[in-house]
Amino acid sequence: MTLLTILFDGVAYGMLLFVLACGLAVTLGLMNFVNLAHGAFAMAGGYVCAVLVNQAGWPFLAALPLAFLASAVIGAVLERLLYRHLYARSHLDQVLFSVGLVFMSVAAVDYIMGSSRVFMQLPEALQGQIDLFGVGIGRYRLMIIVICGLLTVGLQLTLAKTRFGSRLRAAVDDPRVASGLGINVPQVFALTFAFGCGLAGFGGALSAEILGLDPYFPLKFMIYFLIVVTVGGSSSITGPFLASLLLGIGDVAGKYYLPKLGPFVIYTIMIVILIWRPNGLFGRTAAR
Amino acid sequence: MTLALQTIGLEKQFGGLAVTRDLSLNVEAGARHALIGPNGAGKTTVINQLTGVLKPNGGRILLEGHDITHMPVHKRVLRGLSRTFQINQLYADLTPLETIGLAVSERSGHGSDWWRRMGTRADINGEIAENLERFKLLDVMNEPTGTLPYGKQRLLEIAVAIATKPRVLLLDEPAAGVPESERHDILAAVAGLPREVTVLLIEHDMDLVFSFADRISVLVSGALLTEGTPEEVARDPQVKAVYLGEDADV
Amino acid sequence: MTMSTPPEIVGFHARRTARWHWAEFAFWTVLIGCGLLFPSRYLIMTEIVRLGLFALSLDLILGYAGIVSLGHAAFFGVGAYSAGLLALHGIVGEPVLALLVAGLAAAVLGFATSFLVIRGVDLTRLMVTLGIALLLEALAERFSDITGGTDGLQGIVMQPLLGLFEFDIFGKVGFWYTVAVLFVLFLLARRVVHSPFGLSLRAIRNNPLRASAVGIPVNARLVAIYTFAAFYAGIAGALFTQTTQLASLDVFSFERSADLILVLVLGGTGYLYGGLIGALVFKLLQETFSILTPQYWLFWIGLVLVVIVMIGRERLHRWVLFLPRSIARAVRSGKTAAGGAE
Numbered sequence: 001m002t003l004l005t006i007l008f009d010g011v012a013y014g015m016l017l018f019v020l021a022c023g024l025a026v027t028l029g030l031m032n033f034v035n036l037a038h039g040a041f042a043m044a045g046g047y048v049c050a051v052l053v054n055q056a057g058w059p060f061l062a063a064l065p066l067a068f069l070a071s072a073v074i075g076a077v078l079e080r081l082l083y084r085h086l087y088a089r090s091h092l093d094q095v096l097f098s099v100g101l102v103f104m105s106v107a108a109v110d111y112i113m114g115s116s117r118v119f120m121q122l123p124e125a126l127q128g129q130i131d132l133f134g135v136g137i138g139r140y141r142l143m144i145i146v147i148c149g150l151l152t153v154g155l156q157l158t159l160a161k162t163r164f165g166s167r168l169r170a171a172v173d174d175p176r177v178a179s180g181l182g183i184n185v186p187q188v189f190a191l192t193f194a195f196g197c198g199l200a201g202f203g204g205a206l207s208a209e210i211l212g213l214d215p216y217f218p219l220k221f222m223i224y225f226l227i228v229v230t231v232g233g234s235s236s237i238t239g240p241f242l243a244s245l246l247l248g249i250g251d252v253a254g255k256y257y258l259p260k261l262g263p264f265v266i267y268t269i270m271i272v273i274l275i276w277r278p279n280g281l282f283g284r285t286a287a288r
Numbered sequence: 289m290t291l292a293l294q295t296i297g298l299e300k301q302f303g304g305l306a307v308t309r310d311l312s313l314n315v316e317a318g319a320r321h322a323l324i325g326p327n328g329a330g331k332t333t334v335i336n337q338l339t340g341v342l343k344p345n346g347g348r349i350l351l352e353g354h355d356i357t358h359m360p361v362h363k364r365v366l367r368g369l370s371r372t373f374q375i376n377q378l379y380a381d382l383t384p385l386e387t388i389g390l391a392v393s394e395r396s397g398h399g400s401d402w403w404r405r406m407g408t409r410a411d412i413n414g415e416i417a418e419n420l421e422r423f424k425l426l427d428v429m430n431e432p433t434g435t436l437p438y439g440k441q442r443l444l445e446i447a448v449a450i451a452t453k454p455r456v457l458l459l460d461e462p463a464a465g466v467p468e469s470e471r472h473d474i475l476a477a478v479a480g481l482p483r484e485v486t487v488l489l490i491e492h493d494m495d496l497v498f499s500f501a502d503r504i505s506v507l508v509s510g511a512l513l514t515e516g517t518p519e520e521v522a523r524d525p526q527v528k529a530v531y532l533g534e535d536a537d538v
Numbered sequence: 539m540t541m542s543t544p545p546e547i548v549g550f551h552a553r554r555t556a557r558w559h560w561a562e563f564a565f566w567t568v569l570i571g572c573g574l575l576f577p578s579r580y581l582i583m584t585e586i587v588r589l590g591l592f593a594l595s596l597d598l599i600l601g602y603a604g605i606v607s608l609g610h611a612a613f614f615g616v617g618a619y620s621a622g623l624l625a626l627h628g629i630v631g632e633p634v635l636a637l638l639v640a641g642l643a644a645a646v647l648g649f650a651t652s653f654l655v656i657r658g659v660d661l662t663r664l665m666v667t668l669g670i671a672l673l674l675e676a677l678a679e680r681f682s683d684i685t686g687g688t689d690g691l692q693g694i695v696m697q698p699l700l701g702l703f704e705f706d707i708f709g710k711v712g713f714w715y716t717v718a719v720l721f722v723l724f725l726l727a728r729r730v731v732h733s734p735f736g737l738s739l740r741a742i743r744n745n746p747l748r749a750s751a752v753g754i755p756v757n758a759r760l761v762a763i764y765t766f767a768a769f770y771a772g773i774a775g776a777l778f779t780q781t782t783q784l785a786s787l788d789v790f791s792f793e794r795s796a797d798l799i800l801v802l803v804l805g806g807t808g809y810l811y812g813g814l815i816g817a818l819v820f821k822l823l824q825e826t827f828s829i830l831t832p833q834y835w836l837f838w839i840g841l842v843l844v845v846i847v848m849i850g851r852e853r854l855h856r857w858v859l860f861l862p863r864s865i866a867r868a869v870r871s872g873k874t875a876a877g878g879a880e
Contacts (some may be wrong), residue, residue, distance in 0.1 A: 028794060091660040092606050093847050100843025101795045107837030188701045223672055231664050251732060267673040271666055275654055365753035379744040385551055390741055393734035394753035402735035407552025417544035426544060430551055452753055
């Protein structure tokens with residue numbers, strides 16, 4: 001494995017993390033809701049995709065949008081039923097609630113789907129490697145980079161250029177002023193939440209091949225999503241994006257060069273960064 | 289004359305916005321000094337810098353001649369600079385007894401005492417009782433603060449500050465929001481503050497300012513507009529212009 | 539008796555909260571009674587008491603000082619491994635002494651990490667506490683030659699307690715040992731929360747800014763209580779190893795920290811007994827759910843969490859504590875009248 005391959009794998013991993021976590025960047029970073037259950041929505045998307053592909057015989061690429069849709073719908077329902085009552089509650093309540101959701105999702109998926117890891121049947125075109133200037137590049141990872149890269153650009157444009165983007169920014173900046181301006185704040189939050197969950201589900205489907213998909217997915221990767229958001233800060237989506245890339249490359253390189261230290265490196269870096277910049281590496285500097 | 293509290297060329301910016309500009313205040317020992325100014329003049333920002341909640345971008349703050357510019361909040365209190373808060377910041381589920389007990393314990397150096405129970409030191413009990421009595425809080429000392437009438441809460445606010453035995457007391461709008469029926473108690477408490485305590489009053493209510501202060505500084509847009517005795521300030525055409533523009537009460 | 543001067547009245551009321559309530563005597567009597575009545579249930583009762591001690595530790599920082607921690611298992615784990623290693627290598631043979639050493643090891647970690655925790659807002663605290671626990675778990679896995687890796691520490695043999703009492707297979711000695719430790723530490727904690735120091739913690743939880751304006755050194759107090767709580771968690775972890783004779787990686791796990799928050803929330807925060815009552819309720823729930831669906835009790839625990847939050851913790855405790863509170867109120871008003879104050 002050459003340096004370039006590690007870099008490539010790291011970028012693919014990082015982009016995947018970004019798609020998985022950027023919904024959390026909005027709920028946690030902007031709406032200040034500690035949602036530890038974000039990974040559960042990713043897992044839901046992953047399992048929907050796996051069932052469609054492995055059992056119903058759908059083509060992988062056709063099942064991906066369904067993963068998005070399924071998670072978005074679940075997210076929308078839960079937001080309307082439960083989450084919205086908790087936006088104003090204490091962080092302790094939010095932690096308790098979302099941990100509860102994680103536990104329920106883990107046990108429920110274990111009950112329905114079994115506890116072993118799920119493998120997705122990929123089309124042949126996505127298997128194997130291609131050789132680019134002597135660097136071995138996995139086709140699947142290349143596809144991830146392309147899809148996630150497009151998504152990132154699309155998200156950035158949506159937030160910066162569209163009416164919905166400006167409404168969201170206004171709603172998050174000051175909900176009271178925003179509703180005074182005639183913006184339906186609860187609706188904006190609900191849509192954003194559902195969209196973030198959908199993206200997580202989409203990411204969950206894509207990541208089954210790379211991260212592995214089993215009922216403990218939400219717990220295993222919870223810390224990774226949180227790192228992306230807290231290290232990346234919440235002032236823009238560029239921060240979480242860069243943080244995802246750093247985390248992805250750091251994790252892949254760390255596992256390759258220092259296999260014995262395991263996740264040790266990542267946690268240490270996270271703690272150091274949070275001590276050094278409590279608002280995140282790319283976040284706003286303390287406003288007060 | 290000795291200065292109890294002094295700022296020298298104090299500067300504070302939020303982003304590009306200057307909220308305190310080259311402010312030099314001199315508060316004499318034993319004075320009843322008032323700091324007034326229209327809304328948005330930056331009065332609360334000045335208080336926050338004096339007490340250490342905000343760090344100034346430039347200038348110095350002296351308490352009885354000692355530089356306290358970089359001292360943390362609690363050390364300033366122990367050195368004799370206390371404040372009251374404009375909006376009640378009391379501990380809702382602590383009782384007045386406990387709240388005053390805290391302040392007295394900290395001041396007397398027993399605050400970090402983790403073995404001896406509250407209420408077992410006669411000297412501290414005596415001081416708590418004295419403060420409760422002076423501010424007419426004895427009858428409600430076991431009620432959770434959050435359930436007290438607003439006027440009582442304002443009294444407790446002042447009582448806590450006095451319990452730290454300050455030599456300089458910053459009163460931030462002590463009568464704000466108090467209903468007319470309870471106002472008298474507050475005014476009496478303010479008027480009855482011990483003479484040896486230097487008071488810097490930050491206030492909107494001109495009746496209170498002119499009945500209480502012997503010296504007034506006027507703050508406009510973060511800078512000192514003028515300073516003088518109440519009569520001088522009342523006659524000052526600049527002050528009139530500022531206040532007539534905003535509030536015809538003066 | 540009559541009391542007339544204000545200082546005496548003040549002193550009387552200031553000490554009143556610290557006075558022993560009859561319900562507290564009842565609580566400890568029932569606990570000891572259980573030990574005498576159900577000798578066949580020593581193992582599960584030991585688990586409950588130990589969990590109660592662990593939750594008491596979290597109550598000190600969450601209920602009194604307002605620090606939300608997602609990684610309290612870090613200190614439990616350090617205590618557990620310390621006790622295991624001390625016994626395994628015969629460094630400190632006598633269990634009580636080893637318990638203290640293990641607690642101190644956790645306290646040292648608590649002291650060192652407290653400076654990271656007191657900085658920043660809730661979210662940063664959550665992340666840092668969680669990160670530290672995960673870090674320790676990763677370290678324990680990495681240094682498997684010392685910790686035994688995923689197999690855990692094997693072959694721990696405990697020496698007799700104080701050189702007199704041999705740990706028996708029914709868990710009798712383990713149970714009474716755990717109860718004794720809990721009681722001593724509870725007395726200490728009770729003393730601490732009723733001191734000026736304890737009162738200042740409640741003030742900090744209410745409003746840190748206001749606390750420093752009364753002259754309270756907020757950071758120093760938080761460092762102190764965090765270290766103190768870490769000591770308690772370390773003792774709980776050490777008791778775990780000493781009474782079960784094993785220590786494995788899951789002592790650090792996130793689930794352990796999350797369950798702990800649930801335990802405390804079930805019992806209620808900020809009055810010391812919450813952790814102990816919560817531990818009992820939690821174990822009862824766990825047992826019930828395990829009978830219903832052996833593998834999937836996690837689901838029900840999750841449901842309990844969600845329901846608690848949706849109903850609202852405050853409201854829940856009003857319901858649960860309605861009876862004991864009204865009795866307490868009746869007793870208290872009687873007491874006040876007898877004291878002759880006011």
